[in-house]
Amino acid sequence: MWKVSTQQRRERERAQRHDLIVKTARKLAESEGWDAVTTRRLADEIEYSQPVLYSHFAGKDAIVAAVALEGFTELAVRLRAATRTGEPRAALEELARAYxxxxxxxPALYDAMFTMAVDLPFGQxxxxEPLRDGFQALLSGVAQFAGGRDPGILTxxxxxxxxxxxxxxxxxxLPASGREARLALLxxxxxxxx
Amino acid sequence: MWKVSTQQRRERERAQRHDLIVKTARKLAESEGWDAVTTRRLADEIEYSQPVLYSHFAGKDAIVAAVALEGFTELAVRLRAATRTGEPRAALEELARAYxxxxxxxPALYDAMFTMAVDLPFGQxxxxEPLRDGFQALLSGVAQFAGGRDPGILTxxxxxxxxxxxxxxxxxxLPASGREARLALLxxxxxxxx
DNA sequence: TCATCTGTCTAGCGATGCTAGAATGTGGAA
DNA sequence: TTCCACATTCTAGCATCGCTAGACAGATGA
Structure with missing residues (x-):
């Protein structure tokens, strides 16, 4: 009944709006905290009405989960980029510092990834992919210090x-002062x- | 204007109700999660109306903080009780296991202590007292392994x-399976x- | 017995996540 | 070009949240 090209355009536009929602939620959370990310506020920012959000996501939690997923991808990329040094101890330090x-x-993104969203499948x-990849990057830096121990457990x-x-x-x-000392000891x- | 004895009785009753609120909030959180701890539900459970809660606490956050404080006291006691072993490595293990x-x-109490309540003064x-005491208990078990390093940082x-x-x-x-292996490695x- | 004052409750406010049903507008057929 | 059908979007509203003002009730001392 509908032209194929029309349908494709619509899907493209939907995908763009999907991204817009995620990006806006993230930006808002990062600048004003997750408390400021209400469905009304978010709808205002993207210049649509509330129900539009629910045509893209099952609920607010799903939006947070989408933001978290984006975070996992970025973290994985960042950790991968930090695993290129030669000397083991320096490589480990670079990895830890990158994390x-x-x-x-x-901070808001990190919270979404590791404190808020609960409905992402983790060890299963x-x-x-990004989750698995990020863990692998960590493992690559830690594994060489495993000795006889299980590198996965050590990671x-x-x-x-x-x-x-x-x-x-x-x-x-924890006091902000001891930051460097704690990292060095770890x-x-x-x-x-x- | 008022009899002293009357005043004392009232203060006693207020203190009891204060405790009742904290205990009820904790029990409710532990059995149904913190999401179930609404001011209406909590008021129902203690068989008073909502505003009564606000005559005891500044708001819901203050109630959570009170629950957390109770948790710190209990944790400190528990850690103290686990610092009596002789052999250092065994003492450390007992301490970690107690924690x-x-x-x-x-779980709900632990969340209130370390993830939710933000308005408790920590390193200041x-x-x-209970916070300081719990940290000291941990320190007593860890310090002997400090070597030349700062025991506080190690803790x-x-x-x-x-x-x-x-x-x-x-x-x-983290998968539930590796629990023991991770603790042993740590x-x-x-x-x-x- | 009465007036007063303290304590408690009823009722309601603004804001939340979410949704049903009306309104809008776009695309293809006549 | 006109009209109908359908997808899309919005308006309006529900239940619930934390919190509070003001009415109500009961106990206290005169």
């Missing part, structure tokens, strides 16, 4: 420690092969 | 790692003096 820098530069078969512990530092620092649970711990 | 057990047995001079890193493991496991970010890392 922490990402979290600091995109249908885990999105999980390293990741947990980094995440813990980030999230406790952000909430004011890197020492991790890079001690045995 | 993780507390988080697992009281007016930090509540902060150890705490971060534990917290990271807990919070990532809970969100499904303890190895921490107990390696250098």
């Amino acid at each position: 922490m820098a990402f979290a600091e530069e995109n 078969d249908d885990t999105p 999980e512990v390293a990741w947990s420690a980094l995440h813990g530092l980030i999230v406790l620092s952000r909430g004011g649970r 890197l020492d711990q991790l890079s001690a092969t045995r | 993780m057990a507390f988080a697992e047995e009281n 001079d007016d930090t509540p 902060e890193v150890a705490w971060s790692a534990l917290h990271g493991l807990i919070v990532l496991s809970r969100g499904g970010r 303890l190895d890392q921490l107990s390696a003096t250098r």
Whole structure:
């Protein structure tokens, strides 16, 4: 009944608006916090009415999840870019710093990825590619210090420690002053092969 | 104008109701999650009307903070009780296990303490006693492995790692299967003096 | 017995996520 | 060009949230 070309244009426009919603939600969250990201406010920003959001996403949580997914892709890229150094200890440090820098530069995004959205499949078969890729990048930097131990487990512990530092620092649970000292100590711990 | 005894009775009753609110909020959060802890629901449970809550607390956040404070006290007691073993490595393990057990047995409480409530003073001079005490308990178990390093920093890193493991496991970010392996590896890392 | 004052409740405000049904506008057929 | 059909978008509203003003009730001391 409808021309094929018309249908394609519509799908293209829908995809663009889908992206616009995600980008706007992210920008808004980053500049004013996730509390400011209400469906009304978001609808205003994209210059459409509220129900339009629900023709793209099942609900607000799905929008947050979409933002988080975008974050995983960027984090993976960033970690990949930080795994090119030669010397092991320096490589590990660069990797850790890349992770922490990402979290600091995109606090709202990081929250969406690791504290808010719960409905993303993580350790399972249908885990999105970017998630898997980011973990692999971390693993590549940590693995050489595994010695006889399981590199996967070591990576999980390293990741947990980094995440813990980030999230406790952000909430004011850890003083901002000791930042560098803590990172240095963690890197020492991790890079001690045995 | 008012009898002293009357006034005392009233203050006693107020204190009891204050406790009732905190206990009820905690129980409700633990059994149905913090989303179920609405002011209306909470008022229903304590068999008073909503405004009564606001005569005790500035708002819902203050109630959560009160629950969190109770949690800090309990955690401190628990950690203190786990610092009595002789052999250092065993003492450290017992301490770590006590911390993780507390988080697992009281997930909602742990969330209130470390993820939700933001208005509790942490690393400052007016930090509540239980917070300081819990940190000291952790420190007492970790310090002997510090070697030449700053025991405070080491404790902060150890705490971060534990917290990271807990919070990532809970969100499904880490598979439940490797739990013991991750803890063992972390303890190895921490107990390696250098 | 009465007046007063404290404590409690009813009712309501603005804002939230979400949705049903009306209105709009676009595309193809006559 | 006119008209109909259908997809798309919007207006308006629901239930619920945290929070509060003002009415109501009950206890207290004179």
